[in-house]
Amino acid sequence: MPEDDAALSAEEELALARLALGEGDLRHAADHIAAALVRSPTLPEAHEALARLNAASGGDLDLFPLGQQAFVGAVVARAHLLAAAGRPAEGLDLLAAATGYAPAAPWAAVPWVTAADLPERLDPERTARILMQVCAAAPDPAPRRLREPLEPYLTLARNAITVHPAHPLLLGAASALARRLGEVTVAVTWATRGVRAEPTKLGEVWLGYAYRSAGRTTEALAALERAVALDPDDLAVYADIAGTLADHGRLDAALGWIDRALAKDPAFDCAVHTAHRLRFQRDGDVDHLVALADFVREHPDDTHEHGDLAECCRGRPWLGQVTPAGDELASPDGPAPSAAAVRRLQHLAHPAWAHPPAAYDAAVGLATVDLADLLALLAYPPEAPATALGRVLGGQDPALWKRCAQVWACLGLLHHRTDEPWESSTRRRVLRELATGPGPAADAALFALVTAAWVDPATRADVAAVVAGRLTEVASSAARRTPVAVSLAYLARATPALDPAARATADTLIAGAAGGPLRRLWRRLTAVFRRG
Numbered sequence: 001m002p003e004d005d006a007a008l009s010a011e012e013e014l015a016l017a018r019l020a021l022g023e024g025d026l027r028h029a030a031d032h033i034a035a036a037l038v039r040s041p042t043l044p045e046a047h048e049a050l051a052r053l054n055a056a057s058g059g060d061l062d063l064f065p066l067g068q069q070a071f072v073g074a075v076v077a078r079a080h081l082l083a084a085a086g087r088p089a090e091g092l093d094l095l096a097a098a099t100g101y102a103p104a105a106p107w108a109a110v111p112w113v114t115a116a117d118l119p120e121r122l123d124p125e126r127t128a129r130i131l132m133q134v135c136a137a138a139p140d141p142a143p144r145r146l147r148e149p150l151e152p153y154l155t156l157a158r159n160a161i162t163v164h165p166a167h168p169l170l171l172g173a174a175s176a177l178a179r180r181l182g183e184v185t186v187a188v189t190w191a192t193r194g195v196r197a198e199p200t201k202l203g204e205v206w207l208g209y210a211y212r213s214a215g216r217t218t219e220a221l222a223a224l225e226r227a228v229a230l231d232p233d234d235l236a237v238y239a240d241i242a243g244t245l246a247d248h249g250r251l252d253a254a255l256g257w258i259d260r261a262l263a264k265d266p267a268f269d270c271a272v273h274t275a276h277r278l279r280f281q282r283d284g285d286v287d288h289l290v291a292l293a294d295f296v297r298e299h300p301d302d303t304h305e306h307g308d309l310a311e312c313c314r315g316r317p318w319l320g321q322v323t324p325a326g327d328e329l330a331s332p333d334g335p336a337p338s339a340a341a342v343r344r345l346q347h348l349a350h351p352a353w354a355h356p357p358a359a360y361d362a363a364v365g366l367a368t369v370d371l372a373d374l375l376a377l378l379a380y381p382p383e384a385p386a387t388a389l390g391r392v393l394g395g396q397d398p399a400l401w402k403r404c405a406q407v408w409a410c411l412g413l414l415h416h417r418t419d420e421p422w423e424s425s426t427r428r429r430v431l432r433e434l435a436t437g438p439g440p441a442a443d444a445a446l447f448a449l450v451t452a453a454w455v456d457p458a459t460r461a462d463v464a465a466v467v468a469g470r471l472t473e474v475a476s477s478a479a480r481r482t483p484v485a486v487s488l489a490y491l492a493r494a495t496p497a498l499d500p501a502a503r504a505t506a507d508t509l510i511a512g513a514a515g516g517p518l519r520r521l522w523r524r525l526t527a528v529f530r531r532g
Contacts, residue, residue: 088112224241
């Protein structure tokens, strides 16, 4: 449903539409009216022009064709014409589709949608399905910027419930929309009435969600458990119960529900994602997240997106953000990088990433940079780019920007000659040499190796041995209390399949640095990132 890229205003589009109407050119008039509706969906003059066109064409809907590449303005115009022709349900279907495409636009803020008598001409189940379609376009809860554009649909829901006060599907769908728009008390009331009218699995789920949004956790869990009793095979509800329990610190009970779901279907995506996230929350073992990353890689066709892995990695040293190393050390010598390599790195380098596999995927943008340039980027990190984030990092903490650049240059090395077998590869040899050498590039290279272990299980034993050896070396030296040592310890915590003894050493180093300079640097990094 692509939008028109023209820069004309709604008024200018309408002026052209009137000219076309005057000349009898209905096709061009329709195009300009559709464009005007995109610019201003509620502009009265646009609707007046649409009515004139409708009269002139004898209600020709083909002036606003649909298809896989339908223009959103044509979809909205056709919706209004369908309503005028006495087919409001079809019109609402199209408006809901437009809302799904661009939920921040007030497509439905027109009198016919909010008319009190509209639900009398609609089948209540059709209305419920339309409300469910709108809910699919809105996060729960919806951000403030979406609430006003979606409010007409809530008015439609209120009017429909007035006409059909005991329709269970309508009450539940209306509750789901009210909940998203912050009307939590109304959501509980409608969902309760829906369940009383007819106890169903879906109705109990809607009631559970409404109670949860209202902070009534015990009642929420009771409703969700009733949903399970009505349909023991809907494993998504098990995951919802587990998530609700975990949100209130009841991890053991939450994992019990997840284990029940996995016993029914070990590959059910919602349960797998929730299980790994909760187990990581319980013991902090990164191998739970690695297993989740493996599952995501092996199941690329999951039914919907999950944010569990990113949620667990967000803001954590090396899992989701670069870790400051403290004092800047000398970089290796070498030739200056090419201008093209500098531009490529400036475009990609960032202090944060969703999780290590996401960082690896992003670094593919450096795959065509040759080895000499990648090493030169390490030796001579370029200036921060002239972006908002670049200005913050370059102005407040140039050393942090340099570290970001080195991290991404090393991630770029992971994409160098990927056709070479790992054990004998150039990328492994160069990264190992950097990781065991002096300077701030050492743990940037080590992070690249750790990232390789996340995305390729065949490299894990090799990388874990390198990390453990480096950790032992630093832990037994005078540098064991420095920020560099603690950064290395966080890297060890992020390493797949690390030996338990090495992990214990990492935990000891981190505990000994509590409140030290790394903690202060980490707080500074977090502040810089949030502002950027």
